[in-house]
Structure formats: C-alpha cells, structure tokens
Amino acid sequence: MATGHEIRGMGHSVPRKEDQRFLRGKGNYVDDISLPGMLHLELLRSPYAHARIVSIDATEAEALPGVVAVITGEALAAHNLAWMPTLSGDTQAVLATDKVRFQGQEVAAVVAESAYIAKDALQLIDVDYEILTAVSTPQQALAEGAPLIRDDKEGQDSNHIYHWEAGDREATERAFAEADRVVSLDTFYPRCHPSPLETCGCLADVNPATGKTTIYMTSQAPHAHRTLFAIVTGLPEHQIRIVSPDIGGGFGNKVPIYPGYVCATAASLLIGRPVKWIDDRTGNLISTGFARDFHMHGELALQGDRMTGLKVKLLSDNGAFFADAQPTKFKAGLFHIVTGSYDIPTAHVEGDGAYTNKAPGGVAYRCSFRVTEASYMIERLVQNAAYDMGIDPSELRLKNFIQPEQFPYESATGFVYDSGDYPGALKVALDRLGYDDLRQEQLEARAGGRLIGIGLACFTEVVGAGPGKEYQIAGLRMFDSAELRVHPTGKAILKLGVKSQGQGHETTFAQIIAQELGIPYEDVEVQEGDTDNTPYGLGTYASRSTPVAGAAAAMISRELREKARTIAAHLLEAAESDLEWETGRFFVKGSPDQAVTIQDIAFAAYTNIPDGLQAGLEGVHYYDPPNMTFPFGSYAVVVEIDRGTGAWKVLRMVAVDDCGTRINPMIVEGQIMGGLTEGYGIAAMQLITFDDDGNCIGSTFMDYLLPTAWETPVFEIDQTVTPSPHHPLGAKGVGESATVGSPAAYVNAVIDALAHAGVRNIDMPLTSDRVWAALNEVGLAE
C-alpha cells in the first residue's frame, strides 16, 4: 500500500525537511544559544590519573577581573552535589573531593564573563596533589595488592565491580566435552570514542525570577535527564525544562550526565545568572563516555561442521566509575547476543567488570549496548574456525545459519529473534562481490607475491529496547511515546519522546504519519527534545527510535484513524462498518465517490463533531514493545596489504543490510554508510590508550584519529527486506547495524590475507605497524 508522490509515506526517499536550517547555517546547537547575562564555565581537569587532593587554592583565580566564581568539590559537597548517581547504579564524582581517579577528571569549575577569561583563570588555580600509583589495566586492577580506586565506596574492598553470567554453563560444558573440535580466540576490543563533531555542553538557566530551570543540553534522552536532574539537584521536576535543540552527532556520547552539566546548573543556581558550559575536544575525549575496552576469550565447539556450543569470558575495563548507559540489569549490555546469526544450541557467557584509573563509560559509539563487542567476537571466531577446518568461511556460515523457517528463534541465551533470512543476505553479498572469482584472484595474486584478503561478517544484532519488564534504565521503563494532534486545516504536529542527532526524524516520522493517515509528509511537523512540549520517552540511542517511538507513532495514528472513522460515518451519514479506508480517506463500501478526506475529517473534529464525542483529533500512545527487533546483514570487504609497510587498502566493500521495512531508503543508506565509516575507523586507526602512569594517549584528534574522505572506502550498498512480525510497521531500526557489523568484516579481510600463513588474530586497530609485525612473524614481510 505504497503512497503516491503527493503524500510520500514510507518507502519514499524523500529529501529531508530539516535540511533547510543546517544548509543555511541556522542550526540551533547548544553553543549557538545565548541568554542575557550569560556567564561561561570552564573546567579544571586533573593532570594525574590517581592522586590525593591535598589542597586547592583558588584565590588568585577568584581575583581575576571577570571571574564571578570558582567552584570546588568542597563547595558542591556543602550542597550535596559533589557526587551523583550513574545510570548503572554507581556513584560518580561531579568535582573531585578526596582524590582524582582518572587523568582529566574534573577538579574545579571557573565561572566568568567570557570563556577566554575563564580559561585564563584556570591557570591561576593551584592544586596540590599527592600522586598515587595508577591502575591502568583491568588485569592490574584485579590483581592481588592493587591500589583501591573506589575507597570512597563503603564496602568496596577491591576494584571488582560486577560478575555477570548468561546462558547455561552446564549444558555448554557438556557440548564442549562432546565436541570434535574447539576453536578459541583471545581478542581485545580496544577503547575507542564516539567523538561526535559537536562536543557536549549545556546552557543552564536557573531563573530566580520565574523559579523555572531551563537547561539547553546536548542530550539524547531529555526526559530521563530531567528526572535524574530533579533527583540529583533537588530542584522540583515540574520546574525543570530540558531542551535538547539541534545536536551535532550523538552516537551514545550524549546519553550520560556529565559533571559539566551539574556544575553549570549548580553555578546558575548559586549565582542567579545563566551559565554556559561547552566542553572542548580534549575534555570530550578524555572524560566523556568512551566505548568498548573489552578483553574477550571465546571458544566455539563443533561437531563435524556444525557449531554445538559457545563460551565467552569477558573482562571489562569500566574506568573509575561504573557509568555505562545501558538497561540496568544487564551489566554487560546485550553482549549475550553473541551467538549471532548461528543456530548454536548451547552457550555460556560470563563477564567481570573492573575499575581502573581511566574515564568512566563503556557503552557508546553505536554499540547497541555491547552488541558491537559480541558481533566482533562471534564473526572473528567463526572466520578463524573456517580456517582451522580448511573450509570456506562463507560455507561454514551457510551451514550454521539460523534458517528462515526457524523464526521466531529462541537463542541459547534467551533472545527470541523476530525474523531473518541470513542465507538470503549472504548470497546477495557474495553475488555482488563475485566471491568465487575473487577467491581465484586471491590465489593468483598470492602466487605473484601480492596479499589480498576477503573478509566476511554476517551479523545479527538486537535493538529496540525494550519490553518494560526487562528493559529499564535507572528504573525508568524503556517504552517510548508519540503524541499526535491534527489541526482543523488538516495539518498535524507529532511530538516524540525520542531525539534525533542527525537521523532525520523530522522527515521519517512525518512519513510514518503520511503512510498511516494520508496526510502529506510536508504537512506533518515533528517536534522532539523539549521536555515541556513532548511526551515522556527514553530517548534515541541503541537504534530504538524506529522500533519503539516509530511503533508508537503508528499506533497513535491508528487510534486517531478509528476516531476519524466515527467522524467520517457522521459526515457521510453511514454506519462505521460500511466505511472503508484507503490512504487519506474513508469511503462508503461500493460507493467510492461517497468519501471524505482526512482533511475533511480534521476540520469536522473542530466544527461538526458528533454528539457524545470529544472535539479534536489527537492523542498520545506510550508503546511498550513486546520484543526487541533483530536487524541483520552481510558485509564483505576486500583488501590488499603492502608487504613493505603493512598498510592496507580496501579494494571493495559490499554491505547488504536488512532492517525490515525501510521508511526512507535514502536515510537508511546514509545511516549505514556513516556506520561503515565508523567501523573502518575502529578497525584501522582508532585507539584511546594509556601509559603505565595512566596518562591518556588519544585525548586530541592528533592521536585519536578520524577517517577523512581520502581514507574512507567506497561502499556498495544493497539490501534485503525481512519485516519484523511484531512491529506495527515491520521496521527494525538500523542506525547502528553498520558500526556493529563492519569492524569484523574489515579485520577478517586483513586476517584472510594472512591466514594461509597461520595468522589468526591482530588486535584492533589494525594500524600498519601491527599488520607488518604479523607479516614479519610469518615471513611474509617485504
């Protein structure tokens, strides 16, 4: 039931409505907003990874003309604001009081008339530190005699945070005992960072005249943030308004609450003027929510060529505070999706988290709550298994995929996959690539001394958090919402509980309404981000907007359509059961000329309403999804390695994605290409690392590398469409698929070029020196 060009509902590659302001330089990002009397806040960050604070002397800074206040942890502590809760049930320092626990941790805040003066003042604050031994790896953290990082926590006598398990240990052990072959892999998914181009920031206005607190904030989850702010600051929730305006990229970096937000709000409260805090890039990279940092050991059990069991042990480096933004009961997110696309009857996952003297975080960077780590592990393990067994990696996958007729499929760790056609997607990818010919080319190249590799990744991920009973963050259930109001002249406004940071919601959600109600997409205004003007939702991250808020938008449209039927019956003087709906109008069955349009109905809702019915055509739907959704895909990468330098180049990259119903194919493909680029960056060059003293290497773009148009490969994009049976639109979400699935594809390609010589692992990022070292070890280097 595709709509025509005038309506442009789902399936149309409609150019985006939101483009106009961005093209003209009239975007409204947090740093673009000014309020009268506004002050600027800059943070003083610790140069040390682990140190006791002996004293802080801010007298010279306070005396600098233009400085209004210098706030320290001590001052915040007096208002009970020095510590705040994290989304994972831990506490985190706002400004350090006793110790600093990571390099870059916030120690003081200067509020001044200009950011330049504030930065001048930072240099005048004298902090006396007593340097302590830093713990810079989770292995060190858990070793006997390690310095205790969280000595602020009562009852915390080690650096161990959590132990978590999923699956069936005993059944899995039995499978391993009976296996013909066990393939194992130790691999490290290094710390990287989402690094959106716009850093985090806010403009906090605790207005003494109105009693209202307005915080303009880079927030992917404004409602949840409002509730947490109310709890943390004690300001009453109805007097807090969070406005998340235009956001210059999120990727999970703008889900946590950062000390800068709390300091700016506290400063505004104490001073009585608006206070703006915009983090610089170093602050962003050194202190805000990083991603990954998982040490993984995986084992796959096989009988013949069938996978019979999977075991994974994880060690997670969580930094100084356990601040992962994930559904609270899952300590390692949704890592237990690790059986991936394969029909593996038994699996057991266990993970331990450790504190280290590094920035807090772990769940970010388009990871779908740790699905990136899981997908990487299984796709690398399966590829290696194929090499060990001497069979083609595509063959091993095809033999072990969950087959289309097995859906809905319950995995060994309890996920119920909604739908999928894994062989279908892989076949499209292999055909597009010319796989068999390429394998031949690879052999010929090898004979001629050239190293070409073909890497596959056939991922299934899990998104759309989520059913409220299981999925809660800080207690807030992960439903989402859509509030729709149709105006008398037939235009509409849709307000959502989610918040785009570039995903195109102003267009795609309008297309949903267009599809469901036949109101042309350009007549639907979509509003997000202002907590005073939108229904409560949990925000946009983990690819949940389409699965949850998209469903809510469909549901409310259908509810309004039912009221519209009643009004139509009234207008047509017919029985409701005699009316049929086709996009945009109700008509009398058998008499298509006897019809009223949705616009006629909207007008009537205010001017000619039937007795007993309330006026208006509006409502809100809070959608509690019955299940998660399971987008999937097959990626294939071809690389060539320079034997003299270890540098590798992507020759081809084919990406076949299936996210069910595609609302706007152009936008879907844009999301995918962005994710394939992030995946490339992660595989090839991105690393945040630390020396033995906990000094961070990777806190500027000189060390933390982002691929430019020159390095980024050209992508060949294709798709299959396997709708989700439980989603009202059949849609699954796609924002993170490519970041989740592609790193393994790139890495598998490089390994594939070297597998014949026995290479099975190179830890990411596969920088040229690491690849060359692997070449050199097996005698393949030039």
Place this chain on the structure above:
Amino acid sequence: MYPATFEYFAPTSLAEALSILDRYEGEAKVLAGGQSLIPAMKLRVVAPAALVDINRIEDLDTLAANGGGLRIGALVRHKTCERSTLLAGRYGVLGATAPQVSDPIVRNRGTVCGSIAHADPQGDWGASLLAIGADVVVQGSQGERTIALDDFLQGPFATVLQPGEIVTEVRVPDPGPSAGGTYLKLERKVGDFATAAVAVHVTLDDGVVAKAGIAFTGVGPRNARAVEAEQALAGKEPSDDAIKNAARIAAGEAQPWADHRGSVEYKRNVVRVFTERGLRAAVAGARSGGGGS
C-alpha cells in the same frame, strides 16, 4: 583552546618587521601561515608577548626558477607549491612533497619557510629540501646571511635562527636536467604526522649517480640526511643491488623512536622500503630527463 593575550603588529616592510622583533628581544614571534604557531598558542605551550604578522609585506611570496635555481619566498604557501608546474621534473622531490603536507585547508595558509623555521622533526619540507641541497636565507637588522639547510637545522624545534631574524627565502640550486626525485610518506591518515617519510633526489651523470640526496622525516631528532647511504651511491651505477644496499644503509642511519605509530624495527623497515622505492622512482625520473614524482 584560548590563547593568552599578546600585542600584534602587521608591518608592511621587512625593515619594520625586523625592528619590532629587535625591540621585543626574543619575546615576539613571526606570524606567517600560523598553522603551527597558532595551535601551540591555543594550547598555551607558547605564549609570545607579541606577534609580528608578515603577511602584509610585499614581494615575499615569490616562487620562481630563474637562472641557477629555485627561489621560495617567505610567504609561499604549501598550496602554491602543490599547484606549481615548476616543482616537477628535476625538482620532483619538492613537487611530491607539497601535496602531502598536512591537509588541504592547512596548506592554503602554511608556508615552506615557516615550516623550515619551525623545524619540527616531523616536518616534511625539511627532508625534501635537505635531499635537494637547499640553502636558507635569513634576514636580521644586522643584514642577510645564507646558511645550508643542513647547518640551519639543529634539533627538535631548534635552528640557528637568532631572535630578531626572519627566514626570507629558501634557495634550491638547479640540479640540471638529469635529475629526479620523490617523497614517500607513510601517515595513518591525511593530516597526521609521518610515521616515517623519505625524500630522495638523484642527479645522474653519464649513467652513474653524480649526487644522491636521501633525507628523513619523523625518524630522528630533526630532518636529517642519510649521508652514508648517499656516499654509497655516489659514482655508482644505480643498479638494483646498489639501490637495495643504499636503502639498507639508510635504514641504519635513521634514528626512529618507538611510539604508537610503530616500533623502532618497524620504522626502520619503512625507511628501508621507502628509500628503495624512492631511489627507483628518482632514477627513473632522472633518466627520463627530469622527473620521478
């Protein structure tokens, strides 16, 4: 992100610029492209009391080849070099360098002379200009002096430039038609500093190597020549064996440090591989009557 405060001058003559520099007795810095200076000021690793902006001084932006060699003036931007047809053929080592400096936007402002004066061991021009045997022309209120680049560069960010002096020109002698060169740079992405880079310039005379210039970026305390490797080639036929041998010697002369771009062993190997590939390209270029890039 916000620099400390400073006084600012935009003189319209070199004499005026030099007099301001003298007045500040080493506390003033010359601002040409500013693509290294301003980032350092923003991080507050340098905080000069004054900046002397030389961009308004006329006749400092000459890039010309006139009888006897190439002249690169103080305000010649990397982008001008990237676009110029002069830097091909016998000057190919320079033509190959220009597009690889930093990124295209930085190249619009940054200058060759500024890069030399900055003397970053990761600077690209230092290597190429060493390989081709350039001289640096320096002006102070006491007068002008010409210094061989190899003597001008002293160490990391250190040159023989005195307070009150400005690099006004780089001069490259004409190597003749049987010359060629190239610059091979390994960088993790556009805009990164070199993991390792090698500049190669070869002049042939009757089939043998009259002069070889091999110089490095990013594998020592400053851009430096592989003097022994150069000597190993001098007077020899540039056979495959001779080239491989010179490349091995050159790798031994490099002084790489281990960091996140790679181990010492790795960087040395890159030097060896690039020297070999660079020599082959330079020789091919020289044989074809000037080229290489």
Place this chain on the structure above:
Amino acid sequence: MAIEAPVVTRTITVTVNGKARTAEVENRLLLVHFLRETLALTGTHIGCDTTSCGACTVLLDGVPVKSCTAFAVQADGMSIRTVEGLLGDAGLHPIQQGFHEEHGLQCGFCTPGMMLTAVALLEENPDPSDEEIRWAISGNVCRCTGYQNIVKAVHNAAARMREGS
C-alpha cells in the same frame, strides 16, 4: 621589552558576506569567535582544539581557511564568506541544493565548512573527479555520512553550476 602598557586590542574592519563589519577586538580573539560571537554568525562551528577537523572552515578572500587557526586581527581589510553568505537572491546556492538532494548532511555540524571547501574546489575545478573531490575535502571531517553522499552532492552542484543554474 615594550615599555608602554601593552596594547592588546585593535579595531578591525572585515567584509563578511559582502557587508563591512567593524569592531574592536582583543588581538587574541580567534577568527571563529569573532564570527560566532562578535558578529553572531553561528553557522561556523567548532569541532576540535588542534586544527584537525575543519568544522570551522570559512573562505578568506575566497580561500578555505580554518577560522579557529587565525586571529580576527589577521583578517583586517580582508573579505570572508561564511555559510550564511551562500544563500543568494535566487535562493539556495547550487552547493546547498546539491547537499539537500543527495542527502549530503545528517547532523549538519560539519556541513557549513564542507560546503565552503566544495565551493572553493568548484571555483577552481568545475568538473572534479570523485578522487579530486575526496582529496579536496580531506581536511573536513564528517562523523555521520561516510562522505559518499557528500561526493555525490559536490557532483550535483558542479553539474548545476556548469549548466549555469
């Protein structure tokens, strides 16, 4: 050493998007802050601290320059074009149309700088290849699009400009 009290401000006149703008500024005021704060032209964005990302790119006398790595005082007497100066009397500039049609932007943060770099490229090279486009924009980082649609957007704009639309 200067013996008088240091003079750390200057009055400058810069032509921005065709209009002469005069202001007294601190010498240390970065050009990007002059544009964003003194002139309230917030279309030019800041993405990093190390001259690495190109979000702040503007055209200085027609040439792409990272405005975070220049002082406002250096632009005295010069002309600057920012993203706000792309819109003409006839409507969107071809580059803006190209970006819109080809979905060359997602969050929009890199877009102003990216478009201005592309405008300068097309001025010099009216029919660039994919490779030439990628080379020209390799100083402008994008986190959202993966660049492929940006390349298409530049081709789209180039075609429009060649046609004279």
